[in-house]
Amino acid sequence: MNEDLVSGGIYSDLLNQFEIILDSDPLIDEVGFIHPSQFATLNAEAGSSLTTSDSNSLQCIDVANQENASFWVRDHKLGISTHVLLPLYKAAKHAFMSALVQHKVLENPLETSGDKSNLLQFSSSCNSIESKVMRHSRALILLSCDFGTAWNSRKLIVSKQQHMSTFIDELLFSGLVLSYSPKSEQAWCHRRWVIKMIAQKCSALEEIVRKESELVEQIAEV
Incomplete structure (x- = not known):
């Protein structure tokens, strides 16, 4: 091309x-x-x-x-x-x-x-x-969805910024990727990393875990 x-x-x-x-x-x-x-x-x-x-x-x-x-x-x-x-x-x-x-x-x-x-x-x-x-x-x-360099670049920038809103955006984004590629290893790895980062900054981890469980159940039903 x-x-x-x-x-x-x-x-x-x-x-x-x-x-x-x-x-x-x-x-x-x-x-x-x-x-x-x-x-x-x-x-x-x-x-x-x-x-x-x-x-x-x-x-x-x-x-x-x-x-x-x-x-x-x-x-x-x-x-x-x-x-x-x-x-x-x-x-x-x-x-x-x-x-x-x-x-x-x-x-x-x-x-x-x-x-x-x-x-x-x-x-x-x-x-x-x-x-x-x-x-x-x-x-x-x-x-x-499994372009590792792109995922890693996002992780680098998000970890540098340390904004809660950005972490939430990353959860939404990884969820969007999983909507069409539920077995994407990179998306799941990124999502786990984001949750760990949020857990270090936020005490309301229970709500995040609940939503994560709901997402997993929805994907399992597909």
Whole structure:
């Protein structure tokens, strides 16, 4: 595949569209891969129950009605066309690896100036690159759930930030991966690690364990 198409062409645009969808609906709780022939059926089913007040559904239908549709989103469910899986994966991998290289450079600077303005600029650059790594790793993992480097990069950044909200987001994200790949070893390992980190910071571990048990039961019933 032409590298220019991956890094700056139509496949980059495809990745951008995918990531915008993920950003716009953080409550997506199920992912599926759909043959292009199924989009018409999904649109028909969605249209029969669509109301004019349901702006979120209207937006999703617009996405799915595009010619050669790539994505379908409604009621926090995301469908990805099997037709775009390979180019989307390659674009996500390229973007992630590029961001990861930048992150490693910032994590190991050759020189560190004590000037306050330089330190602030350096901190801002780190935050920006970390956001890119998290964003692109999310897309990549959803397309290749056992991509260990992507999971490890998330673990590195999350452990550095030590924000409870970020740990909760990681639980939700790993749950999303398990919605379509319930046997993903990387997703389960990441989830166990997140729970251990939360246990060190939060006394309400019983509630987390209860929800975890419910998730396991739901997956076992599938």
